[in-house]
Amino acid sequence: MKKKTLIIWLFSLFMWLPVLASEPSFTASAPSQVAVGERFRVVYSANKRPASFNGPAFGEFRVLSGPNQSSSSSTQIINGQVTHSENFSFTYILEATREGSFNIPGATITVEGRNFSSNELSIRVSGQAARGAQPSAPAPGQQQAPAAQGVSDRDIYLRAVVSNANPYQGQAVTLTYKLYTRVVVSQYSIEKLPAYQGFWAEDVTPSGQPQVTEEVIDGQRYNVATIRQVVLFPQRSGELSIEPLDMQTLVRVSAPRRSGSLLDEFFGGSPFGGFQNVERNLRSNQVRVNVRALPAQNRPPSFRGMVGSFELNTGLSPLEVNVNEPVTLTLTINGSGNLRMLEKPEIQFPANLEAFDPNITDNIRISASGVSGSRQYEYLLIPRTGGTFEIPPIQFSFFDPAASRYVTRSSPAYSLTVTGTDTATGEGSGAARQEDVQYLASDIRFINNTIFYLQPKGSLFFRSKLFWFLLIGPVFLFAFFLVYWRRHIRLQSNTALLRNRKAQKMARKRLKKAGAFLKSGNSAEFYDEIFRALWGYLSDKLSIPVSRLNKEQVSEVFGQKGVPEEMAGKFLETLNECEFARFAPGSPQTRMDETYQRALDTIVTLEKELKYKKF
Amino acid sequence: MKKLVWWLSGLLFLSPLLLKASPEELIRQANEAYVNGQYSYAIELYESVIEQELESHELYYNLGNAYFKENLFGAAILNYERALKLKPSDENSLFNLEVARTRTIDRINPVPLIFYERWWKNFYSKLSVDGWSWMIIFLLLGFLAAMGAFFFSRTRGMKKTAFGVSLIFAVAMVVSLAAVRAQYSNTYKRKDAIVMVPRATAKSSPGEASPDLFVIHEGSKARITSELGEWYEVRLANGNVGWVKKYALEVI
Numbered sequence: 001m002k003k004k005t006l007i008i009w010l011f012s013l014f015m016w017l018p019v020l021a022s023e024p025s026f027t028a029s030a031p032s033q034v035a036v037g038e039r040f041r042v043v044y045s046a047n048k049r050p051a052s053f054n055g056p057a058f059g060e061f062r063v064l065s066g067p068n069q070s071s072s073s074s075t076q077i078i079n080g081q082v083t084h085s086e087n088f089s090f091t092y093i094l095e096a097t098r099e100g101s102f103n104i105p106g107a108t109i110t111v112e113g114r115n116f117s118s119n120e121l122s123i124r125v126s127g128q129a130a131r132g133a134q135p136s137a138p139a140p141g142q143q144q145a146p147a148a149q150g151v152s153d154r155d156i157y158l159r160a161v162v163s164n165a166n167p168y169q170g171q172a173v174t175l176t177y178k179l180y181t182r183v184v185v186s187q188y189s190i191e192k193l194p195a196y197q198g199f200w201a202e203d204v205t206p207s208g209q210p211q212v213t214e215e216v217i218d219g220q221r222y223n224v225a226t227i228r229q230v231v232l233f234p235q236r237s238g239e240l241s242i243e244p245l246d247m248q249t250l251v252r253v254s255a256p257r258r259s260g261s262l263l264d265e266f267f268g269g270s271p272f273g274g275f276q277n278v279e280r281n282l283r284s285n286q287v288r289v290n291v292r293a294l295p296a297q298n299r300p301p302s303f304r305g306m307v308g309s310f311e312l313n314t315g316l317s318p319l320e321v322n323v324n325e326p327v328t329l330t331l332t333i334n335g336s337g338n339l340r341m342l343e344k345p346e347i348q349f350p351a352n353l354e355a356f357d358p359n360i361t362d363n364i365r366i367s368a369s370g371v372s373g374s375r376q377y378e379y380l381l382i383p384r385t386g387g388t389f390e391i392p393p394i395q396f397s398f399f400d401p402a403a404s405r406y407v408t409r410s411s412p413a414y415s416l417t418v419t420g421t422d423t424a425t426g427e428g429s430g431a432a433r434q435e436d437v438q439y440l441a442s443d444i445r446f447i448n449n450t451i452f453y454l455q456p457k458g459s460l461f462f463r464s465k466l467f468w469f470l471l472i473g474p475v476f477l478f479a480f481f482l483v484y485w486r487r488h489i490r491l492q493s494n495t496a497l498l499r500n501r502k503a504q505k506m507a508r509k510r511l512k513k514a515g516a517f518l519k520s521g522n523s524a525e526f527y528d529e530i531f532r533a534l535w536g537y538l539s540d541k542l543s544i545p546v547s548r549l550n551k552e553q554v555s556e557v558f559g560q561k562g563v564p565e566e567m568a569g570k571f572l573e574t575l576n577e578c579e580f581a582r583f584a585p586g587s588p589q590t591r592m593d594e595t596y597q598r599a600l601d602t603i604v605t606l607e608k609e610l611k612y613k614k615f
Numbered sequence: 616m617k618k619l620v621w622w623l624s625g626l627l628f629l630s631p632l633l634l635k636a637s638p639e640e641l642i643r644q645a646n647e648a649y650v651n652g653q654y655s656y657a658i659e660l661y662e663s664v665i666e667q668e669l670e671s672h673e674l675y676y677n678l679g680n681a682y683f684k685e686n687l688f689g690a691a692i693l694n695y696e697r698a699l700k701l702k703p704s705d706e707n708s709l710f711n712l713e714v715a716r717t718r719t720i721d722r723i724n725p726v727p728l729i730f731y732e733r734w735w736k737n738f739y740s741k742l743s744v745d746g747w748s749w750m751i752i753f754l755l756l757g758f759l760a761a762m763g764a765f766f767f768s769r770t771r772g773m774k775k776t777a778f779g780v781s782l783i784f785a786v787a788m789v790v791s792l793a794a795v796r797a798q799y800s801n802t803y804k805r806k807d808a809i810v811m812v813p814r815a816t817a818k819s820s821p822g823e824a825s826p827d828l829f830v831i832h833e834g835s836k837a838r839i840t841s842e843l844g845e846w847y848e849v850r851l852a853n854g855n856v857g858w859v860k861k862y863a864l865e866v867i
Contacts, residue, residue, distance in 0.1 A: 444711040447680045449646045451639050452673040454664070460803070462748040462795060470752045478759045482766060 024048045024111045028118040030104070034096045035126050039064060042104065044118055045089040050109035053090055060102050061123075066092030096125040154220075156181045158227070158247055160284040168292045169237045170307030170338055171401045172370035174204075177228040177245055177284055182220060186277055187250040190228065194243035198291075199232040200341070202366050229368050233307075233338045237293035244284045250277040294399050300408045302346075302395035308337015308370075312396045312409035322420040327381045331358075331411070333396060334374030339364050342375050345396055349381065350389045353416070356380045383418040390415055496543040503540035507533045507603045511596070518592050524582060526592055530599050531578040534571070537603055541610055551575070563609045571602050638664045642674065649677065654684040672701035676708050683715055689833040689865075691715045693809040696836070696867045700802050703740045719834030725852035736801075739794040744802060747795035754791060758784035806839040808849070808864035815864070817857025821846035828857040837864065 030042040044053070044067075055067055067090035076083040090107070102125065106118040156179070163174040179188070210225040227247070234240060252275050294307070313332040321327055333342060339362075349355045356379065364373035383389060391414040400407050461467055510533030517526035539546045542557055551572060558568040577595055636644075645660035661678040679694030695712040698705060728736065742750060761781030768774050813833050818825040821843045831837065837849035837859070846858045 442714055442717065444680055444683050444714050445707045447646060447649050447677040448673040448707070449650065450673075451642060452671050454638055454642075454669040454671050454674065457665070457668040457670045461745040462799060467748050467752070471755060474756055474759050478763065481763075485767070 024114070024116055026050075026107075026109050026111075026116040026118045028104070028106060028121050030121045030123055032122065033124045033126060036096050036099055039093055039095050042066075042092045042094055042121065043089050044091075044107050044109075045087055046109055046111065046116070047086055047088070048111045049086065049088055050111050051113075052110045054108045055090070055092070056105045056107045058092070058094060058104055060096075060098050060100070060125075061094040061104070062097055064093045064095055066090070066094075068092075096123075099125050101125070155183050156185070156249065156251060156280060156282065158245065158282040158284040160242065160245065160287045162232075162242075162287050162289055165288070166290050166292060167234060168307055168399065168401045168404075169234050169294050170305055170341075170399070171234070172308070172336075172338065173232045173234065173289060174368050174370070175230045175232055175242065175287065176226055176368070179210075179225045179227050179247075179249075179282075180215070180217070180222045181225075181251075182222055184252040185249050186252050188227070189248050191246040191248050191281070194245055196230070196232060196242060198236050198240040199234055199242075200338070201233075202231045202340075202371065204229045204231050204366055204368050231366060231368065231370060232289075233341070234289065234291040237291045240289050240291055242287040242289065244286050247282045247284075249280045249282060251280050252276070253278050295404075295406075298406055300395070300397040300406055302408060303397040303399070303406060304343045306337060306342060306396075306398035307401055308335055308339075308398060309400055309402070309407075310335030310337060310396070310398050310409065312394070312411060314394060314411035314414075316391065316414040316416065319414070320417045320419065321383065323383055323386050323418055325382070327383065327416060329379040329381055329391070329414075331377040331379070331394060332374055333376075336370050336372035337398065339371050339373055339375055344377065345394055347379070347394055348392055350391070352383065352385045353389050353391075354382045354384055356382075381416075383416065386418045386420055388415055388417050499540040499543065503537045504603065504607050506540060507537040510536065511600055511603075514596060514599075518596055523592060527578045527581040527595070530595060531575065531582065534575055534578070534599060534602070537606070541606070561610065563606070567602075567605060567609060570598070571606065574598050574602055638667055638669050642677075645681075646677065649681055649684075652684075654681045657681040658685065670697075670701070672698040672705055672708065674698075675701070676705065676711070679708070679711060679715070683711065688715050688718045689809055689811045692719070692834045692836070693811070693865055693867060696807070696809065700867060701743060702746075703743055703798075703802075716834065720832035721835040723835060723852045726854050735797070739797045739801070742794070742798070744795060744799050747791055747798055751788060751791045751795065754784050754788040758788060806866050808837055808839050808847070808866045810835045810837065810859075810863055811865045812863045815859050817849065817855070817859050818846075819857065821848075821858045825858070829855055831859070839864070839866065 024047060026044065026046045028042065028044050031040050034040050042058075044055075049071070053067065053069075069088070069090055071086065071088045073084070073086040076085070102123050104121040104123065106120050108115055108117050110116075159178050159180060161176045161178060163176075164171070167173045179185070205228045206226070210227060212223050212225045215222050215224045228245070232242075310333050313330075313334070315330045317328055329347075331345060333339070344358065347355070358377040358379045361376040361378070362373070364371060364375065393413045394411040395408055396410075397406055397408040399405075510529055514526050514529035514533065517523075517529060535546055535549060538544075538554065539549060544553075544557075554572065555568050558571075574595065578599075581591075581595070641660050641664050645657045645664070648654075648657040648660060658678065658681045661674060661681060664674060665678070675694045675698035679691045679698065682688075682694060683691035692712060692715050695708050695715060698708040699712065702708070739747070758781050761777050761784055764777035765774055765781060768777055810831050810833055814830055815832075816830050817828045819828050831851070835851070837851050839847045840850050840856070841848035842861070843858075845861050847861055847864055848856065849859050849864070850856045
């Protein structure tokens with residue numbers, strides 16, 4: 001009986017075994033120590049299929065992913081003993097954000113209607129500022145360690161080198177990141193690129209695998225790989241610093257023997273000597289560049305910040321066109337320097353020469369030695385009127401850092417001859433199109449560039465002594481002259497009047513004398529005296545000197561004075577007779593008497609006539 | 616020996632006069648400086664000529680141009696106005712004055728004149744005071760010549776013509792006398808001034824404490840109607856009246 005009950009007891013115990021073995025368990029596991037920024041897993045595992053899973057609050061940790069559910073089951077037969085185990089796991093990937101010790105409360109699951117809580121986790125976050133990133137998926141059969149072990153800073157480091165630590169503003173500087181290693185790097189990735197503040201950057205990293213060279217530093221042989229190359233153009237002067245570049249590498253190191261199980265050894269380690277990939281974060285040195293400002297003196301007005309060495313080539317074709325036909329002005333700037341920052345040159349095109357925005361063709365090569373190539377501007381110009389257009393020389397200035405001076409390149413001045421007249425405008429061909437004069441700018445007129453007369457300040461002619469003198473002087477002068485002239489006239493007219501009055505007396509005197517000659521029979525003297533008497537009378541009467549009298553004038557004057565024609569005829573006849581007789585002496589006595597009488601009559605009648613006709 | 620001493624002492628006395636550049640030479644140099652773009656130097660030279668108590672409308676015009684190029688529009692306007700005072704019809708001065716006025720801040724609309732006032736003002740502004748003075752002298756001589764012709768001509772027709780001509784001269788002379796009077800009172804009897812400071816505040820009475828009435832800016836023209844201490848009473852072209860500090864204004 002005793003034996004039988006024992007057997008039953010044993011059996012019943014045996015029957016309980018699977019029940020005991022399948023008692024639900026729920027545990028949480030996580031590394032106890034991580035670094036700030038490091039990513040790590042928290043795994044909750046249960047041995048029974050849970051009906052529900054409630055994750056905990058992770059507090060200071062950032063959840064990157066999860067919960068990711070996975071399950072596995074295994075059946076083991078050891079010495080005929082069959083064990084069956086199932087495993088359900090919920091995995092979180094967390095990132096540590098802050099230094100310190102943190103607790104993660106347990107998660108809960110519901111299994112077969114009962115709630116189970118996992119253990120609490122305590123994680124210490126250390127301040128080692130390693131910027132961890134999700135490591136690239138490790139190759140199968142490789143295991144990764146959270147931090148590098150057994151790799152020193154002398155084994156692998158990153159160095160940033162500038163080609164010129166003291167460049168001019170705008171001068172190209174090549175920045176090279178070199179990776180120095182004495183270990184095998186299986187993988188690398190650039191984590192963070194610097195912003196290159198104060199620079200204009202062009203990436204010139206050669207594509208493909210980085211070239212590896214060997215260098216010996218301090219007796220140690222290093223493999224040097226150029227990871228990245230950037231051409232920088234400083235945009236401002238002063239001391240500029242370039243932020244370091246962050247990089248993550250996986251370094252293959254020989255794995256230390258760990259007291260792991262054989263299974264671990266088998267699956268985790270390399271079967272060929274035990275290597276493992278170690279994550280290592282690298283940071284380059286900070287580079288300081290002291291940028292020199294461009295000199296302010298001798299800076300040409302056409303300077304627009306170009307630094308380097310350039311040539312300017314221009315061309316205008318054709319040089320002779322008709323109106324409204326296009327002309328191309330090409331302007332090529334080639335050389336090395338910050339060509340990308342080239343500004344459109346300012347060209348003062350003459351008015352009536354329409355210029356369109358230029359067509360820009362770039363042929364720019366960027367390499368570690370800088371930027372070189374050419375940029376071409378193609379201007380389309382259309383002359384709208386005939387004539388000759390002068391395109392002034394185009395100036396292009398740059399700073400030559402090698403010579404430390406400004407250089408100005410100038411194009412020749414072009415003269416464009418445009419023939420023909422404007423015909424294309426408007427439909428009515430031949431209709432003259434007039435334009436107002438276009439004022440290009442409003443400016444003052446030019447100075448009077450002559451030597452001019454200066455007068456004493458504030459001197460005024462008006463009301464000056466000279467003014468009054470010139471005003472009053474002529475009036476006085478005029479008045480004086482007038483008075484003088486009047487008197488003169490009066491005097492003169494008096495003599496004439498006297499002579500006029502005495503004319504008959506004089507004539508009679510002469511005639512008396514002639515009468516005496518008549519008696520004595522001196523005919524020549526007689527006629528001479530008669531002649532003189534007549535002329536003298538007329539001269540006195542008309543106020544005309546004897547020397548200026550002649551016969552034609554006499555008849556004219558008589559006509560004016562209204563003396564009858566027959567009177568004039570008689571007078572002239574008598575005169576003629578006297579003249580004739582003077583040069584032909586020996587005339588008879590009777591004739592002389594007659595002439596005497598006639599002369600007397602003429603004078604008497606003339607006296608009458610002229611007395612009534614006063615002037 | 617004595618003679619030599621006399622010569623030397625004479626030279627010593629005269630040398631300052633010899634060294635002093637003639638005004639013509641100064642103007643030549645100033646014009647050259649202006650042409651070369653050295654405007655401030657040109658201003659210096661022109662001003663040195665004016666300091667010798669000499670003036671001409673060309674001189675003020677050139678000086679105004681130099682000030683304009685130096686962006687001193689108040690001084691430019693002042694000098695153009697001075698040039699126009701000597702030659703009111705100078706086209707270049709009028710043109711440049713207009714250009715300079717466009718660069719100033721204030722736009723003061725003058726009180727409009729009645730049409731005949733405008734005509735009369737346009738007429739008498741054609742010549743300066745001295746121009747009208749010479750015109751009067753010329754007309755007087757013409758009048759006297761015509762009178763002389765009237766007295767000495769013997770025929771009736773000649774006398775008639777001469778009388779008519781002398782009458783025309785007489786009327787023209789009377790008009791010129793009126794014009795010279797108007798021009799004289801317009802330019803010399805009243806005082807116009809230009810604001811020379813960037814901004815000047817006009818007060819209601821001569822005193823810092825009195826309230827501000829309006830603000831006038833550089834280049835504006837104002838007529839000085841009265842003065843008291845360091846204050847001028849000014850009247851703007853639009854009729855506003857206020858008291859402005861003397862240093863802010865420069866009389867044309």
